[in-house]
Amino acid sequence: MSGGSRLAFPDGEGLADLATFARRASVLDEGGAIRLQVTGGARPVLGAWVCVLPGQGVLRSGLVLGLRTMALATGQEALDVTVPLAGLADRFARRASTGDVSMTLPVPPTTVTPPWTALSPPMGGWERVDEIALEMLAQGARDGIAEVAQGSPEGSGSAAVGALRARVWGRPLPGTGGSGEGAGAAVPAGAALAAHALGFLGPDGAGLPPGAAAFVHRNGPWLRVSTAAGHVVLRP
Numbered sequence: 001m002s003g004g005s006r007l008a009f010p011d012g013e014g015l016a017d018l019a020t021f022a023r024r025a026s027v028l029d030e031g032g033a034i035r036l037q038v039t040g041g042a043r044p045v046l047g048a049w050v051c052v053l054p055g056q057g058v059l060r061s062g063l064v065l066g067l068r069t070m071a072l073a074t075g076q077e078a079l080d081v082t083v084p085l086a087g088l089a090d091r092f093a094r095r096a097s098t099g100d101v102s103m104t105l106p107v108p109p110t111t112v113t114p115p116w117t118a119l120s121p122p123m124g125g126w127e128r129v130d131e132i133a134l135e136m137l138a139q140g141a142r143d144g145i146a147e148v149a150q151g152s153p154e155g156s157g158s159a160a161v162g163a164l165r166a167r168v169w170g171r172p173l174p175g176t177g178g179s180g181e182g183a184g185a186a187v188p189a190g191a192a193l194a195a196h197a198l199g200f201l202g203p204d205g206a207g208l209p210p211g212a213a214a215f216v217h218r219n220g221p222w223l224r225v226s227t228a229a230g231h232v233v234l235r236p
Helices: 012-028 085-098 134-150 158-170 190-197
Strands: 006-008 033-039 045-053 063-071 079-084 104-106 127-133 213-219 222-226 231-235
Touching: 012 045, 012 063, 012 085, 012 190, 033 085, 045 158, 045 190, 063 190, 079 085, 085 104, 127 134, 134 158, 134 190, 134 213, 158 190, 190 222, 190 231
Parallel strands: none
Antiparallel strands: 006 104, 033 045, 033 079, 045 063, 063 231, 127 213, 213 222, 222 231
């Protein structure tokens, strides 16, 4: 249980941001969860984590997470809790139905422990190794979505669909990786899916800025692809 905890925001922008992020994650997995991590101190920050692809095995190979950060109000207590996305959606629905305009959001009381929360990505020590054009991420998402849809006709078994998704989203994006000294990281296509689905490539319907890029960082077995809107953290 979250013990009656609340998230206190300095303004309505952060609340709306969290609502949008959770809604996008629910489209990917209606029964999914969201991890709410709050650092305390003079400038508390909320890190909202969601799982885009759960990975496989003990080390969750193929794991793809999405991270969005938001500033919280001074005095916010530290917190680390994972709750159902549906529970958070219910909190926002109650605000709308009651006309609540406060800057606090009660944390859903029911907690969950999905397998992906057993592995925590490193907080520091990241090394920048490459960059990737946002348009390449957008194209990678479009191509992968089309391939999965074409290869999953009605009646396809869940095992076959899961294997197809793992194969499509586990492939390196074209133009990433390579060989030789100074070669960048091979970024799995799952990073493109997450960046697209979670809104990290810019506002819906807006053209991508020419030359805009995401930055690729590495820390041991982990990769992080960061845009101005959020981070995709992967364990290939």
